[in-house]
Amino acid sequence: MKRSESPQPVTMLEALIPIAGLVFLVSLSFYLFGDGGANGPNQVALVVATMLAVFVGWRRGHSLASLGEAANASVSSGIGAILILFAVGALIGTWALSGTIVAMVYYGLKLLNPDYFYVTAAGICAVISFAIGTSWTVVGTIGIGLMGIAHSMGLSPAITAGAVISGAYFGDKSSPLSDTANLAAAAAGVDLYQHVRETLLTSLVAIVITLAVFYLLRRPGAFDASAEVAAMQSAFYISPVLFLPLILVVVLTLFRLPPFTTIFLGALAGGVVAVFVEPARVLAFAAAREGVPIPIAMLKGVWLALGSGYRSTTGNPVLDTLLTRGGMDSMLNTIWLIITALAFGGVVEKCGAIERLIAPVVNWARSGGALVGSLVLATIATNIVTADQFIAVVLPARMFRNAFAARGYAPIVLSRSVGDSATTTGALIPWNSCGAFMAVTLGVPTLSYAPYAVFCVVSPLLTVAIAYAGIRMPRVPPAQAGTSTAGGPPAPVHEDAKQN
Template sequence: MRTKTVVNPSLLDALIPVLFLIVSLYFSVTLYGPSSSYGANQLALILSGCIAIVIGFKNGNSWKTIEHAISEGISKSINALFILLMVGSLIGTWILSGTVPAMIYYGLQIIHPDVFYVTACILCALTSLSIGSSWSTAGTIGVGLMGVAFGLGLSPAITAGAIISGAYFGDKLSPLSDTTNLASASTETDIFEHIRHMLWTTVPSISLALMLYLIIGLNSSPITGEINIGENLRLIEQNFNIGPHLFIPLIVVFYMAIKKYPAFPTLTIGMLLGAVFAVVFQPETIHTFSLLATERSMSPDEFAAYSAQVQNGNISPAMQTLDGVWRAMVDRFMISSGNPEFDELFYNGGMTKMVNTVWLAMCSMFFGSIMERLGMLQRVVDSLVKSVKTTGGLILTTAASCISVNILSGDQYMAIILPGRMFRAEFKAKNLASKNLSRAVEDTATMTSVLVPWNTCSVYMFGVLGVSAFAFAPFCFFNIISPCMTILYGYLNFKIEPLAEQAVTEEVPEKTL
C-alpha cells in the first residue's frame, strides 16, 4: 500500500480556515450579539477546524494524524478546564458563605464611584503581583469588584477591563507568574533580567491606563440612574451575616497562591473553606437558598409536598444544609430579596455556570491543535519573518507573530513559546540581547491573549466576570497599550539592548517549569 506524500501547506491553505473563522464569527456576533458565546462561536470554531481538516487531507495528511492532534491538543487543556469548574464552585460557596457579599459590602462604603475604575485596576495589579496569577485575581477579588460596580451603578464592561488590566500587570511582572517564567525560558533570558527590561514598557503602559480609567471615572455617571447605596447595603445585611472574618477564605487562597501551591488544590481548599464558613456563619441563608432552588426545580404540586415535609420535620435541617451547600457548588446561587436587580447580582457561581466556558475552550483547542499539527500555524508565522531588515521591523514582526498565534491557536502559551523559540536566532544575528525578544513576546503574546474572544484566557474572564470579550476588550487599556509601546520602542531604538550587554546571562540554563 502506497503512502501518500505529505505536502507542506501554502500560505493560502493556512489563511483559508482563518478567513472562514473571521467571517463566521462576524455573522455569529451580528446575529446573536452577547449570546454568540453560548453555541454560535463554538460552531464557528468547529466548522473552521473542519475546513482545516479538509485542506490537511488535500495535502496528504491522514485522519489518524489529525485525530491524534485533536486528542493531544485538548488533553493539554484538561487541567485548565478542571480549574474552570473549580472556580465556579469556589464562587458559589464564597457567595453562600458571605465572602463575596462582604467584599461588596465594604467596597461600597470605601470606594468612591469617581475613582472606582482606577482603584479596581490598582487593587488587581497589587493582588496579581503578589500571587503571580491573573486568573486567580479575576476569579476572587475581581468577582467582588464586579459586584461593587453593580452596587455603584457603574459599567460592567469598563470594570471588567480595569480588573483585567490590573490582573495582567501583576501577572506580567511577578516572578511567580507562569507566563513570565515561560517567556524568559523560551527566549533563554534570565527571569530577573527579563522583568527589569519589561519595566521600561510596562510602567508607562500602566500609567497611561490608570490615567484613562481616572478620566473616565471623573467624567461618567452611573449607567443605571440614581443608585441607592444604602438600600444595597441594607439588602446585603438582610440576606447575609457580614463581618471581616469572612475574608479568611480569600486570605488563605492568596497565601497558598503566593507559596506557589498548584492551582487546583488551592482552589479546592478555598471552595471547601467557603462551604465551612457558610455552614457556620450563614445557616439561614443556606436554608433559604435550598428552598428557593428546590422550588425552581419542581412543579408547584411537588414543591408543596416538599414544603410540607420540611415543616413536619421529615427533612432535617442538616439535610437542608447539605442540599444548599451542594447546590452552591454545582449550580448558581440565588436569593429572593424583592429587588430583581440585586438578586441578579448574586445569581452566580457553580460548576454549571462554567460548562459553557469549558465548551468554548475545548472548541478553541480543537481549532488551534489542528492548525498547529498541519503546519498552517507555522506557515503564517514564517510568512511574517520575510523581508525584515530593521530592529523596529523585527520587533513588529515578533509582535505580529505573537498576536497571530493567539488568534490562530487560541492559547497564550503557544503564542509565547513558538515566536520565542523561532526568533531567537534572528535577534542574535542582529546583535540584539535576548531580553529584547522576551519583552516583545510578553508585551504582545501575554497581553493580547485576553483580547481574542476564543482564546482560553478570554474565555476564562468571560466565565468569571460575566462580560464578553467583545464588551470588555476596548477597555483593557493596559493590554492594548503594551504591544503598541514595545513596537514604538523598537522603531525609536529606545531601550533596545545590544547582545554584548547580556553576555553574562547567556550561560544561564533554561528554567524548569
C-alpha cells in the same frame, strides 16, 4: 484513513483557508447572534473551521489519525484551564451563598470613592496580581467583588471589567511568580529575573498610562449607597469573618499551590463559612424534603451552590441580580468554546499553517522596529489561531529567535517583546482560553470589555514603539546572541511555568 505519502508543506493559500474560514464564520456569528454567539454559534464556527483545517492537512498528506491526535493533544493541554473554570464556578456559588461576595461589596461601598473607582480597581488588582503572579486568581476572586461594587454603584460593567483585567495582567506579565513570565524567559533563554526587570519597565509605563485613562473615564457626581448598604445588612450577617475564604485563597497562592487546588479549596471554605454563618440561608436554599437531617440538608445546599450556583431570593432586585450566579454548570458554554478552539489550534499547528504564515514575516523584517513589530503580530495571530496563551509565547519565540540572533539583538529583547504581547493579548480574543475565562467570570462579553482593557492594548503597542525608537534594544555580537537563541528546541521551561 491512512496516507502512504509523506506530508508536504502547506501553501500560503492553504494556510489561509482555515483561518480565513474561522474569521468569516465568527464574524457572521457575531452579526447574527451578537453577544449570544458564545452560547453555541461560535463553537459551531470553530468546529467547521477545524474541519477545513483537517481537509487541508489531509490533502497535504497527513493522516486523519495524526490530525485527530494533534487535536486531542491540544485539548489535553487545556485541561488545567478547564479545571480552573470549574473551580471558579464553584467558588462564585459558595461565596454568593455564604455572603463573602456581599461582604466585599458592602465594605467596598463604604471605603471606595465611586469618582475614582475604575482607577482604584485597576490599582488594587495590579498590586495583588504582582504579589501572587496570576491574573486568573485575581479576576476570579477580587474581580468578582469589584464587579459587584460597580453594579451597586451603577457604574459601567464593561469599564470595570477592563480595569480589573488591566490590573490583573500587570502582575501576570511582570511578577517573578507568574507562569507566563517564567515561560517567556525560558523560551528566549534568558534569566528569569533579568526578564522580570526588563518587562517591569514597560509594564510600569503601561500601567501609568492605564491609570491615567481610567482617571479620565471617572464619573464625578454624588452617590448615595445607604439604600444598598441597608439592604445588605437586612439580608445578610456582615462580618470580617466572611473574608476567610478570600484570605485562604491568597495564602495558598503565595505558597504556590496549583491554581485549581487553591481556588477549589477557596470554594469549599466558602461552603464551610456558609454553614456556620448563614445556616438558615443554606437550609432554605437546599429545600430538602421533610425528615432529612439538618447536616445532610446543609450538605445539599453547599453541594447545590458548588454545582449549580446560588439563586438569591431576598426580594431586593439589586442583591438578587448580584448573587444569582455561579456553579460549575455556568462554565459549560465557555469550556465548550475552549475545547473547540484548542482542537482547531492543534490541527492548524499540525498542518504547519502557522509557521507558513509567519515565515515570510520573519524574513521580511530587517530593522529592530520591524522585527519586534512582526513578532508582536505573530504572537497576536497565534493567540487568535491556537486559542492558547502558552503556545503564543513559545511558538513565536522559537520562530523568531534566529532572526533576533542574526541581527545581533540580545535575547532579552525577544523575551520582553514576547511577554509584552503574547501574555496580554489572549484576554482580548473571545475564543482564546484567557478571553473566555475573563468573560464568563466577570459576566461581560470579551468584545464589550476589550476596548477598556487598556493595559492589554497598550503593552504590545508600547513594545513596538520603543523598538522603533531604539530604546532598550541592547545589541550583542551575532555569535553570542545565537548561543542562547539559535537552533534546537526551546529552552527548558521553569518549574510551574505552565500553570495558569
